[in-house]
Structure formats: C-alpha cells, structure tokens
Amino acid sequence: MSASEQDHYEEEFDDAVDEEYLVESEVAEEEHDDENEDFMDDEEEGDQDEYGGFHGVREVEGDDSVMEIVDDSVQGFFDHKEPVYTVAMHPKENDIIVSGGGDDKSHIWRADTGEKLVTLEGHTDSVSSVAFSVSGEYVASGGMDGKVRVWKTNTGELCTQVDGPDEIIWMDWHPKGNVLLAGATDSTIWMWAMPSGKFMNIFNGHAAPVTAGQFTADGKHIVTVAEDATFIVWDPKSAVANVKLTGADGRFHSEPIICVSTDKESNLALTGSADGTAKLLNLHNGNIIASLENHSDSVESVSFCDVLPLAATGSVDGKVSVWDIQTHRVRHTLKHDDAVIKVQFASNSVNLVTCSADRTVRLWDTRSGECLKKWMGHQDAVLDFAISNNGDTVVTGSDDGTCLIFKA
Template identity: 25%
Template sequence: MDHEDNHRIDESEIKEIIEIDEDQAMHYASDDEDEASTSNAGGQAEIIDDSLMSLQAHSQDCFAVALASNRWLATGGEDDVAFLFDQNESESEPILKVEHKDSVTHVLFNNSETLLATGDIGGKIVITDIRTKKSRAEIDECNDLEWMKWHHTADILFAGDKDGILWMWLIGNKGIVQSKVYAGTGEPCTAGCLLPDGKRILTGYGNGVVRLWLLREETSTQLYFHSPITAIDHHISQPVAVVGTQSGTVNVISTASPDNILKKISLLPPPGVNSTTISTNGTAIGENGEEEEEEVGNCVESLSMAPSHPWFAAGRNDGTMCIYEMDSNAPRSIFQSNEMQAIVKVVWSMEGNAPYVTCGSIDGTIRIFDARDSSMVKELGNGGDEVLDLLVIGSNPHRILTAGSNGVVRVFDLN
C-alpha cells in the first residue's frame, strides 16, 4: 500500500522567487548577430543543408533517434515503425524493422547497449535484443505513453502514461521478470528522471505535482507547482534537479534528503515574450490584470544540467534558450531566434575545456553556444526540416545527429 507524504510548500519554505528585471545586465544574443544570412535578396528563405551526411530513415516525420557504440542507430517515426541500423553493415539499409500501432516517439538503448526499447504514442513498447534481433518483450499496458527511461545500471525500464501511472519493468533473458505500478492521482505523468543513486525517481504530472519516489519502498513525497510539469533533469552527481513548467517557470529543487524534496529557487520566464505574464504563483495574468487560461507560448520544452559547471540550459516553446547559474537571480544569457519557434532539445557537451550547449529548433536550425561567454559558435541548417530530436555524438570533432520532420536523419560536423 502506497504511503504518501503530501508536501505542499508554504511561503516559509521558499528561499526566494526571482522576477527577472528587463534592465538587468545580461548577454542577449539574436540571429542578427550571426553574419551568415539564411535568406536571399528576394526575401525567400533559402534552404540550407549543412549536414555531412543524411539518411532517409522514414516516409514521414522522424521523431526520435538513439545511438549505441557509434554503430547501432535507432530511429522512430510517424509511419508507426522503428528501425535499427548497423553502421558496420550498411549506412542506409536497416537490419530490423519494429512494427508499432502508432507514431514511434521514443527509442532508447539500455546502459549495456544490448537492448533497444521502442515506444509509440499509444503506449505499446517493444524490447528488442540487439544481438539476436528478436523481440525480448512486448508491453501493452500503458495508456498513451508520455516518456520512457532506462535504469543507469540494470535492465529496468521506466515509463509514464496519460493515466498518471509510473511503470517499472525488470527485463530478463526471456522477457519481463517483474513489473511494478506507482499510481498517481489520474493526472498524466508527463516527465520522469532517475536520480544518480538509482534508487529514487522524480516524476512530474499534469496538475503541477512533482513526486520523489523511493522505488523499493514504493512511497513518495511531493511538491506542488502551479502549472503542468513539462521537463525534469537531475545533476549527474550533485543532489539538485531542475523542473520546467508549461507556464515557463524553471524551478531548482534539492534532493539531498533521501526521502524528501525541497524547493530552492523559482525563476520566471524571460520578459517581453508575449502579452501574458506569469505571477509569482505561476498563474497566467493577461494585460487587463485578470487570470487567463494558461499560455503555452513560453512552455519549457527541454532542460539540461551541465555536468562540469553549476549551470543549466532551458529551451522554450517561444524560441528562447536561456543558460542559468544554479543560485543566480537572473539568466547568464538569453538567446531568442527571430522565428520564435520551439527549442525542442538542449544538450551539454565539452570540447576540450569549453562547455558547449547544442540546441535544435522547430525552425530547422541547430545552434551551438560556448556557455562561457554565451557566444554562438555555429548555426547549422537542417535542410529545411524541423529538428524533432538531437544528439551530440562525439567531441573533437563535435558531431551532431538530428531527426527531421521529413523523416531524414542527418549528421553534422562542427569543424
């Protein structure tokens, strides 16, 4: 029986709520700073493909990509299939086709790179043994898959669904050995992140709740935010996590206590994005001062914590990408694209001693920033396709893999 310590924060627990002052000094970058123009004299957008190589993986949009051992490439698409490519055999012909019932939105290799999990939006999950190319398990228990994650060390798969359930399956040599259900309140389980200890998991829900689960005990504590949770990331080693919401707020929380979470700081979205502002409790306030239906214009789409610096990056639906310091009262930098289309993924990587942030956007562009001075190192065109997923697949040279809206997977070399 689940025991839950419902922990709603009061004012005494909040160290500070930060309202970003437009006059505060910060570096603000825009596309205008980049000398390379993406349009010609006639005003028509020029289609730019800066990729080193490309692969027509799917007949419709490619939603997800994953890479293992710089050999195995997995892709998932709108055409209801996932593919597995073996780069040692062919760069263009898949060695395996995994049939699904709906658009495949998640493809993930386990930690030992022996299993591939593919999940579709309807909730069907297929576990494939890479060596034998045969299905290890088919899971049809979820109702509309929201997210999926492998355990860091064990062959345990986690998933969240529309009914608010956190699922856990232990995969053995002949299929599912054990499964557990961590029930919510019926609100969708929209985000999840396993903690470094492998014994706890943070989950976010459509009603603004974030839960810290003790997996073995099957108990949880919770915080309440005033907007649906859209993204969660946890530091690779430190007891701190960041939580993004639909209203655009980013919240830093402490996971130092083994069985409790505490809110440390709440950052509002950058000002001037649209006419709707967010009050300190996360409620959308219109120009007339009245509460409105919540805007999704500055919804947090992606969060990523730097492994080597006390920084994190947030990509939003309005085309802004902010780099924050963990305990600062303002972003280190704000970038906003002219097109103001969603930043779908932000990824940290190191090039020598330089921390880079690579982000992919619906506007069909990959942008790489040097986080030390927030300068844009490079802007790359994705051949006119929206970037729907992105991986940094190597350093020195810095290589990037993207999934595109026309089913094309591209490889980019920063050098």
C-alpha cells in the first residue's frame, strides 16, 4: 500500500468514528422517534408481572411425548427451530433483541412480548454473530457463508452485504462510530465503514482461525487472538501489528487461544486458552503480567469488571474463577454442573452472569461469591446471552433452538 493510499484510509477511519458525527447521528435518530414507534415502544416496560411469560412449569413437545420442565423465564422467542448461536440487545432500547442461528436467519423481536418484528434473511449458512451498532441504528449479521449483512434496525431494510472473509466467527462495532470488524476462519480480520460497506482494512498476522477479537473501549486499538496461539494488538488505521505474542514464548499459551477481553481503561487484556490458563497482559507493550491458573480444562470465556479490579474466567471444567487482578489470586471459585460457555460482568457492576452446557444461567455477586439466581428453562446448552444496561434482564440463546428472557 502506498503512503497516499494509507493516508486516505486513515482519514476515512477518522471520519467514520468522529465523535461529532456520532452525536449528529444520535440527534437525527431522536428526531425520527415517531417513525420508530412500532419497534421502539417503551409503553409496555414495567415490572415482571407485565411480561406475561411462563414463570413456573412449561410443557415442551418431545419426539414421542410432552414433558414438563422447570421454566424461570418471563418471556421467550421460539421461531428459530434450530440452535441459536448468538444474541444481542439494542444498546438503548433493551427490549429490542436480535438473535441468529442454525436456520440461516436473524430475527429482531421484543423481549417484553416475544413479538417478532422482522426476519433478516439472505445468509446461506448458519448465522454465527449478530451485533447492534453503538447507536443502535444498524444491526449486523455474520454467517458461516462468509457474508456480513447490515440492516436498518427500525425497518429491517438491508443496507449492504459485504464479502471477503471465510466463515465469520465474530463481529464487533467500533465504540464511537459505524465501523464494523469481523474475524474469520481463514486467519484474517476485515474492517468496513457502514452502512456503505466500503472496505477500510484487512489485518493479516495470524496463521489460523481468528477465534475472538474486539476494539478496545477507547477505540484506538484492535485486539485479536487465534488458534495458532497468537495474540495481536493492531492499529486500526494502518493495520500494523503493534504487539504480537506467540506460543514460541514459553511464558505464553501453548495451545489455541479461545477468548480475549480488554478492560474499561484500554490498558489490560485477558486471554483464555485450550491449555487451561488465562494470561493477564499489558496491551500497550505486550508484557505478560500474570498467568492465572485455576482450571483443569480449556478456558472458554473471560471478562473484566468495570468497577473493581476483578476478572472472571470460565472453563470446560465447569468452574468460574473470580480473580483479583492486582494480586493475581483467585478470590472465588464458582461452579456449574457442566462446561461453562460464557462469563460476562454486568455493566458498571460486580454482578457476573454465566451460562453453561448444564442448561442453566446463573447470576453471581463476585464480592461474596454468592449465587443470586439460578435460572432454568432451556432443554440444552445455553450458547450465548446478553445483559441489559441496568443488569436486571438477561436474554439467552440455546442449542435447543429457543431464546428466553430472565429477570433478576
């Protein structure tokens, strides 16, 4: 790439994530609130009694009979009929949900009523990732067909479809503008300006599927990990790898890295690996601050707490470890009855939500280690969840083909 081309890409990136642009787009969205009434109706928000769900026991049709299962959910969505791999909540209107799954479709629906608002079609293979833009104006779906499709949230109108990567594993929107990042099985990461779909950069540096990645909270860096046991911190403007760690370093991971998270201050990264360890890293210089070792199997998910120096790791061994990231010691060991699939702290809270192949979702107070809620209702592994801004609502997606809403 020539110097002039690089300057051009950097200018485009700055324009796409400019904060003044974001503010203007939010004002425009507010001016058109009347047009969004069908999708963004808040009148039905209220306490749990208004959700009209199935709290208690629900009948479920099996192959040969009807069985009853304990169901703590207050609402649900059942149109997928195939495994639901990914769910997301609208960043402002938390009752607006998008889910994607093995039916090759995404659906936008309401958490308070279970009503389907629109079906987003066009993929020819499973939808592996869905995500709302930072303002909520757009929603993206990424599929195992290698396609990324972006839609207007309030109408379901298709804005663009982009191709380029192989099977999409994950996506992430820039925290300050309409720039979308996607990682794929072909070892690449792609970045586009949305909703135009204009290509901005491709990131090459891994040699195996890019299992996880994200923009840092300040939007100045991209962090990715891969099955080749590499960790890379990128400059999003230039696609230059500023930091790279590999398995050749005996202190680092020796097996595929499954997950990564960064802290609110954009200074630290936490990686989880199939080798059963998590590594706490300085993302600016790549220094390995600590090796967090309390699991006997693959670490599948990691998360930082926004309000205390805590982090959580979840493993196939059924354990969730809560770590003090200042002393690097385990503060609590929490247990599921089967593999832990995802852990995530609620925003600006010490509460942690976890889901598992044991079919449950659990809410924990990480200060005391107490399990505040154990939610049941799914018939198979819970594959993904999203948490509302105030932390009182969790939406799940499961291998059983359903999405459920749970209230704290």
